[in-house]
Amino acid sequence: MLTLSHVSTRYGSIQALTDVSLEVEKGSVATLIGANGAGKSTALRSIMGLCQPHAGEILFEGRKLNKIPTHRIAAMGIALVPEGRAVFANLTVLENLELGGYLQRDGKRLRLDIDHVYEVFPRLKERMAQMAGTLSGGEQQMLAIGRALMAHPRLLLLDEPSLGLAPLMVHAIFDAVDRINREGATVLLVEQNANLALKRSRKAYVLETGRIIMQGDSADLAKDPRVQEAYLGE
Amino acid sequence: MKRIFFVLSTLSLLGLLQWGVTTLLLDGPIRQGPYYYQILILAGINIVLAVSLNLTNGIAGQFSIGHAGFFAVGAYMAASVSYYAGPAIRGLVGFLPLAGQDAAVLLLALAAAALATALAGLLVGIPSLRLRGDYLAIVTLGFGEIIRVLILNIDAVGGARGFSGIPKLSNFFWVYLLVAAVIATVGNLLRSSYGRAFIAIRENEIAAQAMGIDVTRHKVLAFVISSMFAGMAGCLFGHYTMYLHTNSFTFVKSFEIIIMIAIGGLGSIEGAVLGAVLLTVLPEAFRGFESYRMIIYSLALILIMIYRPQGILGQASVLKRLGARMAARRSAQGNVPVTAPAADGGNGG
Ligand SMILES: Nc1ncnc2c1ncn2[C@@H]1O[C@H](COP(=O)(O)OP(=O)(O)OP(=O)(O)O)[C@@H](O)[C@H]1O
Ligand SMILES: [Mg+2]
Numbered sequence: 001m002l003t004l005s006h007v008s009t010r011y012g013s014i015q016a017l018t019d020v021s022l023e024v025e026k027g028s029v030a031t032l033i034g035a036n037g038a039g040k041s042t043a044l045r046s047i048m049g050l051c052q053p054h055a056g057e058i059l060f061e062g063r064k065l066n067k068i069p070t071h072r073i074a075a076m077g078i079a080l081v082p083e084g085r086a087v088f089a090n091l092t093v094l095e096n097l098e099l100g101g102y103l104q105r106d107g108k109r110l111r112l113d114i115d116h117v118y119e120v121f122p123r124l125k126e127r128m129a130q131m132a133g134t135l136s137g138g139e140q141q142m143l144a145i146g147r148a149l150m151a152h153p154r155l156l157l158l159d160e161p162s163l164g165l166a167p168l169m170v171h172a173i174f175d176a177v178d179r180i181n182r183e184g185a186t187v188l189l190v191e192q193n194a195n196l197a198l199k200r201s202r203k204a205y206v207l208e209t210g211r212i213i214m215q216g217d218s219a220d221l222a223k224d225p226r227v228q229e230a231y232l233g234e
Numbered sequence: 235m236k237r238i239f240f241v242l243s244t245l246s247l248l249g250l251l252q253w254g255v256t257t258l259l260l261d262g263p264i265r266q267g268p269y270y271y272q273i274l275i276l277a278g279i280n281i282v283l284a285v286s287l288n289l290t291n292g293i294a295g296q297f298s299i300g301h302a303g304f305f306a307v308g309a310y311m312a313a314s315v316s317y318y319a320g321p322a323i324r325g326l327v328g329f330l331p332l333a334g335q336d337a338a339v340l341l342l343a344l345a346a347a348a349l350a351t352a353l354a355g356l357l358v359g360i361p362s363l364r365l366r367g368d369y370l371a372i373v374t375l376g377f378g379e380i381i382r383v384l385i386l387n388i389d390a391v392g393g394a395r396g397f398s399g400i401p402k403l404s405n406f407f408w409v410y411l412l413v414a415a416v417i418a419t420v421g422n423l424l425r426s427s428y429g430r431a432f433i434a435i436r437e438n439e440i441a442a443q444a445m446g447i448d449v450t451r452h453k454v455l456a457f458v459i460s461s462m463f464a465g466m467a468g469c470l471f472g473h474y475t476m477y478l479h480t481n482s483f484t485f486v487k488s489f490e491i492i493i494m495i496a497i498g499g500l501g502s503i504e505g506a507v508l509g510a511v512l513l514t515v516l517p518e519a520f521r522g523f524e525s526y527r528m529i530i531y532s533l534a535l536i537l538i539m540i541y542r543p544q545g546i547l548g549q550a551s552v553l554k555r556l557g558a559r560m561a562a563r564r565s566a567q568g569n570v571p572v573t574a575p576a577a578d579g580g581n582g583g
Contacts, residue, residue, distance in 0.1 A: 048444060050440060050443070050444075069443075069448070070443040070444060071443050071446050071447055071448045071449065074443070074444055074445055074446035075446050079444065079445070080444045082440060082441060082444065086438050086440065086441045087441075088433075088434065088437035088438060088441070089437070090437060091433070091437060098430065099430055099433070099434045099442075099445060100445055102427065102430060102431065102434065102445050102446055102447055103445070103446040105427070147441075147445070148444075148445075150445075151445060151446060
């Protein structure tokens with residue numbers, strides 16, 4: 001469904017991704033793990049068109065994404081939940097969801113979509129009139145994912161959803177991600193929490209200073225001594 | 235149908251007011267009537283400037299500091315049209331009564347001002363709004379100054395002497411018609427999907443893009459509409475004062491408009507109206523302190539930033555409108571308990 005072949009991206013003179021190739025199968029959850037600054041966010045930003053690779057090709061459902069502006073990529077069915085959540089802090093939960101459904105012009109469908117998000121995250125329904133900026137970190141993450149769901153993405157890009165959350169909340173979020181995946185969305189999950197990411201995904205890629213240094217089935221990678229040493233802290 | 239009715243009633247109300255204001259202030263018993271009439275006109279012009287700038291600065295969140303530049307472009311463009319082409323236009327519509335001829339000249343001047351400033355808005359907006367950050371502020375500041383210097387050097391519009399001999403075609407009716415138009419336009423935009431896009435862009439550009447909003451297109455649209463109204467305000471200004479000088483269009487004027495919306499509340503139409511009225515009336519009331527004007531503005535701005543950063547009216551009105559729409563939707567969905575933000579404050583983190 002999503003293929004990156006030999007993608008390289010840089011910021012000015014800083015090379016953030018070098019020759020990255022990866023593939024996400026339709027209906028699966030794939031993960032991209034790596035330490036701080038490895039280039040995980042850059043990979044997602046490159047897919048979403050928020051930065052332009054200077055080499056390589058990105059294909060989504062057979063269509064080339066390079067050079068396509070972000071808003072058109074969104075309309076093609078890819079949604080990004082950015083790092084640090086980026087909810088609209090000065091708007092209410094409901095307004096955030098409404099904006100997430102920006103491309104949905106049918107008011108009735110919009111309401112059904114909002115109801116669906118409330119079903120996935122009942123907590124958001126309780127807080128729909130609350131300003132997003134006053135939500136707890138976990139609730140903001142729920143809102144960021146819920147807002148992305150409003151666009152009915154076929155591919156959901158998640159950038160470190162577990163960042164700064166307590167274990168209980170992390171599990172709640174990942175259960176929701178599982179559900180979203182079962183309901184049909186393909187997921188590409190970026191995580192520093194390798195342990196969790198490997199448990200919750202089918203295929204995994206390990207990124208180190210902009211290069212893919214390992215890849216394979218998540219279950220196998222979790223057993224790999226190199227991964228255990230570097231990322232699982234065992 | 236409803237819209238036509240609305241427009242007609244607005245027009246007739248304005249006509250009635252025009253008659254009332256004229257008999258009361260200009261021909262009437264009130265001492266210093268013409269003075270009050272002038273304040274009324276200037277307040278209207280400032281309302282148009284503030285409400286339009288608010289579309290860019292408050293609603294779409296792009297900081298422009300050269301509104302006076304567009305005001306100038308519109309004023310000089312329109313004045314040139316009626317000064318140089320006025321007689322020809324009158325000739326073409328000679329079959330109309332004098333008032334009709336006046337209206338024809340003014341409308342053409344307005345259209346020219348709108349067109350010129352929309353173009354100027356595109357020229358300034360497209361390159362600077364594609365880039366992130368404060369480019370727009372810098373570019374608009376430069377634009378305002380360049381326009382002023384340019385005008386100073388064009389002899390056909392009077393250069394440093396100023397542009398005199400502009401026919402007096404504008405009055406209460408036209409000014410407040412433009413006020414109604416700008417409020418209706420910005421209000422309708424705000425309630426449409428454009429408004430949602432503007433607010434999303436203001437709140438977070440990357441998130442807005444990622445949810446399918448064409449950020450550059452929307453920013454440019456807001457900026458061009460905003461410039462157009464400033465230009466039309468310029469047209470009515472020049473055709474009221476009958477004389478234009480670049481001194482009315484310096485950076486100080488741009489700054490004044492920014493203060494109007496900051497005082498009233500960035501992002502709120504009512505706030506912009508209030509700010510414009512306050513900043514027109516208060517300096518008149520404190521005429522003796524004329525030379526301290528900028529100091530007082532700056533102090534007022536600092537105090538407001540400290541004690542009421544959201545402005546006097548703040549965003550309340552924008553959100554209230556959004557809120558009302560959603561409340562209607564909610565009750566259509568069946569009753570869902572609504573928690574007040576304050577009640578949940580303790581859980582924030
Ligand atoms: N806008 C930018 N300008 C310049 N350099 C950048 C920019 N964004 C990221 N970088 C650099 O690119 C490299 C990869 O950054 P990236 O954000 O992709 O890492 P990451 O794997 O997501 O890290 P983290 O886990 O901390 O979020 C880093 O060295 C970073 O400093
Ligand atoms: Mg990152």
